Amino acid sequence: MKADTKGVLTGLHFMDGDHSCCEGLLAAGCRFIGGYPITPSTEVVERFAERIPKVGGVFIQMEDEIASSIVIQGAVWAGLKAATVTSGPGFSLMMEHIGLAAMTETPCVFVNVQRGGPSTGLPTLPAQSDMMQAKWGSHGDYEIIAVSPNSPQECFDFAILAFNYAEQYRVPVMLMMDECVGHMYERVKIPSADEIELVERRWATCAAGEYLTYKPDADLVPRMAKAGDGCRILVESLTHDERGYPVITPQAQKKLVSRLVNKIKNNAHKIYKYEEYKIEDAEVIVVSYGITSRVAFKAVELARQKGIKAGLLRLIVVWPFPEKKIEELAAKTKAFVTAEMNLGQIVLEVERCAHGKAKTLLAGHAGGTVHRPEEILEVIEKAISPNSSVGIWEL
Template sequence: MKADPRGVLTGAHYLDGDHAAAEGGLAAGCRFLAGYPITPSTEVAERFAARIPKVGGGVFIQMEDELASMSAILGGAWAGKKSMTVTSGPGFSLMMENLGLGIMMEVPTVIINVQRGGPSTGLPTLPGQADMMQARWGSHGDYEIIAICPSSPQEAFDYMITAFNFSEKYRVPTLVMMDECVGHMTEKVVIPPADEIELTPRKEYTGPPEEYLPYLPDKDMIPWMTKAGDGTRFHTTGLTHDEKGYPVMNADCQETLVRRLIDKIRKNADEIAIVEEEEVDGADVVLISYGISSRVAIPAIERARREGLKVGSLRLVTVWPFPETRVRELAKNVKALVIPEMNYGQIYYEIERCAAGNARTILVPHGGGWVHDVNDVYAGIKEGLK
């Protein structure tokens, strides 16, 4: 289906990443944002709050905290609206419990984390990329999730639409893992006409109301959804449940449910994966990066190429599910993979796992607060060529 033109601010704009993400959400049809302000993400909510009265109906609520924000968007989605919230590190921590509820109830929704330096309150106004593993494993229990890392305001807009589409298609909360640099960077953002924006519609149940089973999976492993209170019998819970949505406390039901929650993402990992490659064929060293670090690494790559070194680049747009197939392939054809990230090794260990000894893996860490020194990234490339 096409986007509702009322939410699409078609044209060229000069926007920061936060504002672009808000516009992306609106273009994707999001009409409910519940959030609690936190630097450096507040501008997303500000923009959404200012714009929502002008798009033909919708609600912004400033909640009492992030626990409530996360709960509220799950409710918003069950009421039939596309819903999102936005936060940064400390708020992301508070959302983890109810993120798990969203995963268990299979609620299509989008959570933006504009990452700042941590742990704890850390560096409110300065960047970090150290919530990447929290994005993967932050809620308790076993699950798979989708996370996307934009590296520019244009991508913040574009990939918000992708995030909503993934969340609807796979019925899973989808994370947009920005960082302060991208959130507060301003560039031209081109918003296309509404009829050029393709949206994945909700997988709505259309059969006889009395036959509806809220957790009966389709062939694609995804159950049909209804609007709560709209005529069908409806029950959902965070407890392990059967096809009717009622709690069933035994190992068989747990196995059937959790297995499906994982498989619906894991078996589609290749379809979900979005990567950008540059001069990877014939490269001796490939730099793997995501978010702002991808752009910061460019002068180092260019310098190495000017010296005649064969350096490629693989940018992870989706980080979860991890684009494992491509990284495994790549590791067989290069000497080393160099990984600059604003943490002391998170995605690095995923890459090391997938390299499986076929290529050296070199971490170029940075504790956050500012981006990498280009010389450090260059030194990582040189190290990989040794």
């Protein structure tokens, strides 16, 4: 399915990541945002509020982030594509409804322009410290997809990618930006609508009377009907059966929650996205994502200049985590350096998947500003030093 021309601002632009993200959401067909002002994400909804009356859709500024994160789910069940946009404190408030979207299989996008935390933290400065929260923040077992852009261009591109994943797998998708990417101005190329491929909602094709809200297809994803179609849908936040009827038993729990997890795990090989740079002969692989991956690229270049065989694995999709890729690389390389703007989150995943076959080091940063390339280089040098051991975390 091609994008609707009404939402696509085709052309070359000079814009920041927040504005670009808004254009990406519109191009993806998002016609509903419920939002609440929070720095440094507000520009996304400000632009949407300005654009949407001229595109056809709804913007509503809700009373808080809790309301924002569920009003969009009402819009989705009424038939629209919908997103909400926030930053750390708001993201914390949205956790219950990320779980709700996972449980009720409501396709929607949560944009998080990350800032320093915990609590109010650094409202105007960047961090990447909500990465674990994106995956584990709501209670219970579930899987989500998280995507991490490193430029204003990618804020546009990945907003579309996020919606495509959401519709394909009927899952909430996190677009994990950060203050730096959000406020950085760069060239953004918006293609024409017919160059933008969108995944259509998986609408039910059976007769209205035969529709079951949670009867999955072979890939474990059920089809959707919207309110008002005459399907008499039952959307249920309690553990439920295929009809959406609540069933409070261990058997129903196992069947439902396993499917919610497996529909992502079994399809993970189709979801993973990463970029490799000078990986082939690398003795040290820097694993990074988002804005930090751009600094990591520079650090790898500096290391190569010094004769160190360094490479970069840049994660585009962070969740589900590319376990197999790390396992494979761990067998070939000597060390991983995870460069991220937090005090050790995705490094835990790298460590887990390396199974002790390669050293794992952290080039962490408490946030507030991006790393200097030299800071990552220093950890790369440490990684090749014979004195370093597995699992070094020096902050």
